[in-house]
Ligand SMILES: O=P(O)(O)OC[C@H]1O[C@H](O[C@H]2O[C@H](CO)[C@@H](O)[C@H](O)[C@H]2O)[C@H](O)[C@@H](O)[C@@H]1O
């Protein structure tokens with residue numbers, strides 16, 4: 007039956023109908039039928055989300071300026087314009103935070119912003135008590151506060167600790183009220199008692215996690231004490247995280263996005279998800295995430311990683327940190343790292359880099375304020391005739407303040423002519439003053455500054471001005487604007503916003519930024535800054551000289567580069583990108599979640615089979631038609647000679663089925679041709695080896711269905727890695743196939759095999775396959791590397807065409823049974839024939855296309871294949887010579903044949919896709935083991 011593309015577009019509600027009458031988006035649920043609803047790629051989703059944000063911002067801006075009557079014309083007219091939401095699943099997510107009218111047709115972004123619960127250790131303010139129920143609120147200092155205060159497009163509530171112990175109820179109530187009322191962003195306090203703060207914040211967070219994440223290692227002097235108190239500190243950490251979770255749960259409303267911040271709250275995603283698995287949870291780390299070798303040192307390494315992975319989206323400032331995290335998950339937890347994130351039993355946690363920025367406009371505008379101008383005037387007078395270098399840091403060992411000062415000393419030492427002409431202003435904001443390491447640092451810095459000022463100072467001037475306090479915003483802006491060089495020498499720093507702020511304020515002076523290569527900011531501002539290794543005082547000293555002498559045109563160029571970056575990568579952009587990505591991640595997770603399918607109703611499958619006239623049975627081989635690996639593994643000591651063998655109890659039913667004139671049997675396997683030959687040569691069936699790249703009817707020769715330009719250049723280097731691991735893993739083996747390499751350890755010690763597999767993956771990802779277009783397919787006890795184009799689902803189209811052509815089929819196929827122990831990568835094969843549902847879309851978002859229509863869509867694909875193959879001769883033992891275009895049209899053309907009937911006439915209840923011995927799958931049904939396959943095939947054979 008043929009059908010026009012217009013008829014196919016029958017849609018469930020007018021909302022979608024309106025959208026789909028417009029030009030379709032490329033790509034869709036039924037493989038590119040241009041008028042069908044599209045499942046957009048992640049990029050498309052993100053771009054649309056971005057459009058929405060822009061639109062929403064524009065509305066907010068316009069709303070302020072326009073009279074209400076004119077505002078309507080800015081609403082998106084979804085009935086006539088572009089397809090913003092032609093996918094219901096996206097609508098579902100977005101509508102959770104933005105309102106639809108009664109018909110669900112028009113989105114009005116003006117009515118509500120998405121609710122965002124920011125959860126961070128600290129609120130943006132610290133509270134100071136002035137009486138039983140009176141509180142004074144002071145801004146906290148730090149990059150996290152700066153970044154998050156720049157975020158304005160959400161309806162934000164900030165949940166955190168107010169930096170003070172409030173044991174009494176009156177005080178707690180009064181503080182909660184003050185925080186709720188007095189601030190721009192509503193703040194909700196978490197109350198932590200002194201002991202918890204001591205163990206959790208001073209102890210576990212700042213004495214253990216902080217130094218470790220910054221590569222400083224665990225505290226040296228009191229190492230034993232730290233080791234002893236480790237467990238109690240970790241317990242306090244978990245307890246504190248639970249307290250944060252309790253407050254979140256109290257304030258959470260359905261649809262809210264919960265964004266957890268930083269190393270203080272690594273346990274929080276798990277606490278939240280345990281209580282409500284539907285909550286949208288993101289976690290962002292503001293510090294570096296260190297190499298897995300460092301993370302391995304933590305006694306609580308496993309628990310922390312697992313808890314973070316409970317989040318839907320995990321973000322870092324740089325790709326390096328993200329890569330370290332994924333590598334810790336693969337090496338320490340043995341999980342699979344994919345380009346998208348980390349996968350654990352079908353659950354994917356998305357991992358990505360989101361470099362933070364600042365609210366640059368706020369800084370640029372501030373420079374015009376009279377109070378800032380006044381400060382600037384005073385500073386200019388005070389340091390007239392001298393170049394001024396600036397350092398602004400919390401007084402933290404990671405900031406490299408002693409190293410910076412020593413480098414400055416070296417510069418003065420080596421450049422006597424500069425001694426009275428340059429001054430270093432160092433703002434060192436006291437921080438974590440209860441932690442002994444920080445107290446030591448303060449004295450150390452004071453001691454060095456005193457010594458150098460004594461050495462190079464005079465009665466009237468000193469070379470270093472050191473301030474142990476914070477400045478207010480206006481003073482800081484003035485300093486940023488008037489100084490000649492900023493010196494950032496962090497030994498490690500998640501990002502370092504001071505460097506961004508300096509650049510934002512230097513539009514007129516075009517000062518030079520000297521920046522540590524160990525700050526995250528080096529990856530974004532490296533082009534304009536002078537990058538230095540802060541440990542190398544000689545290098546820093548000579549960079550100071552270079553900066554002070556830099557000609558104006560070079561300064562201008564460098565500054566321009568960085569300024570452009572700072573104004574276009576803002577805190578607002580950072581937050582909206584993270585939140586959109588989180589929304590999209592959740593939609594994708596819904597789409598991706600593979601279900602645990604119900605058991606195959608064998609009786610029904612047999613019954614339908616007995617009524618059919620032209621059946622296609624697609625059977626996997628390994629673990630489907632062979633005995634379970636575990637049993638064999640234990641029995642067989644000569645593993646190197648072992649090859650998978652057809653179960654003896656399957657021989658008879660299989661022969662009967664193959665000999666039935668109304669049945670076509672196809673064995674579709676990853677195995678090499680010789681393995682299939684050895685097992686099936688004397689059956690009358692079709693064999694597809696190497697994931698369908700080779701095909702043969704047992705009465706004929708092998709032919710290849712491989713795409714022409716399949717590059718195999720990677721094989722040798724992967725082979726080296728496999729050989730290395732085979733040598734070092736007793737009883738493991740590797741097999742070189744024509745289109746893939748597979749290393750398996752099914753006969754090795756399970757634990758050791760897994761450990762080795764993790765290492766092997768590391769070697770592969772960082773070496774031979776890092777740039778190749780390859781897939782690493784992890785089986786239960788194997789690792790396979792193959793080109794991305796090699797999949798069973800990609801091959802089935804071509805195979806079906808050949809079978810139909812070769813058999814000269816006149817009657818349409820009216821029954822398909824597709825069973826196998828297929829890996830995730832190959833699972834699309836189940837949905838290839840799916841007459842009822844498009845691939846990978848959960849029931850709630852599937853468009854309701856009538857069965858008749860769907861059947862014809864599938865039918866048109868096979869019918870097209872038949873046509874293609876009848877006009878182009880398929881030469882045996884040769885490539886099909888399918889060029890890119892032909893392949894494309896074979897797979898994607900949706901127009902059914904005018905001239906002939908379809909080769910598929912499949913009703914929904916005549917299609918049985920069934921996974922074998924896999925828990926989660928996209929198949930409709932499952933069988934527990936190959937024992938059940940035996941039962942099934944016997945029953946089928948008996949009913950012919
Ligand atoms: O609250 P404190 O313990 O006094 O510490 C202040 C904050 O320091 C850290 O900031 C980090 O975040 C910045 C923005 O992402 C980044 O630029 C910087 O490199 C980081 O060090 C810490 O991560 C925050 O939690 C603290 O609040």
Ligand SMILES: O=c1ccn([C@@H]2O[C@H](COP(=O)(O)OP(=O)(O)O)[C@@H](O)[C@H]2O)c(=O)[nH]1
Pocket residue numbers: 147148149150152398399400433435475476477478479482501502503504505507
């Ligand atoms: O006296 C001061 C010194 C610093 N800061 C702010 O503290 C933040 C420091 O952030 P950064 O990312 O550089 O480092 P962090 O302290 O978060 O590690 C910046 O936004 C500064 O503007 C401040 O408000 N007052």
